[in-house]
Amino acid sequence: MGMKESQQHEIVIENISYPVFAAIINYLYSGEFSFGAGTEGQEMTLDCLFEFLRVSDEYLLEDVKLKCENYLIDILNEENFVQILEMAELYNASRLQYYCNWYERKNFDAKSEMED
Numbered sequence: 001m002g003m004k005e006s007q008q009h010e011i012v013i014e015n016i017s018y019p020v021f022a023a024i025i026n027y028l029y030s031g032e033f034s035f036g037a038g039t040e041g042q043e044m045t046l047d048c049l050f051e052f053l054r055v056s057d058e059y060l061l062e063d064v065k066l067k068c069e070n071y072l073i074d075i076l077n078e079e080n081f082v083q084i085l086e087m088a089e090l091y092n093a094s095r096l097q098y099y100c101n102w103y104e105r106k107n108f109d110a111k112s113e114m115e116d
Contacts, residue, residue: 053072073095
């Protein structure tokens with residue numbers, strides 16, 4: 001009988017935007033990943049990066065997850081620190097968590113020492 005998807009003309013994949021889906025499909029077919037694939041003319045927002053992180057964790061796409069972690073490490077700052085740390089913990093991004101912990105010790109502990 002086969003899978004139900006083989007009988008349908010349309011397959012619905014929920015909880016993934018088109019730009020993220022397009023980049024993931026491009027990666028699966030070509031082996032090459034780019035955040036820009038399918039996002040032309042769109043700004044790479046934190047929400048979009050978090051969606052890449054979620055999808056790569058959910059579908060066990062470790063190469064994509066690592067690239068996403070590296071990108072988030074590059075843009076980490078005091079304003080987005082809490083949000084990025086929460087997403088790292090939520091999506092088991094251990095390298096990103098480790099970097100966030102280091103960043104916190106380096107930046108926030110130094111600030112509190114200066115204030116004392």
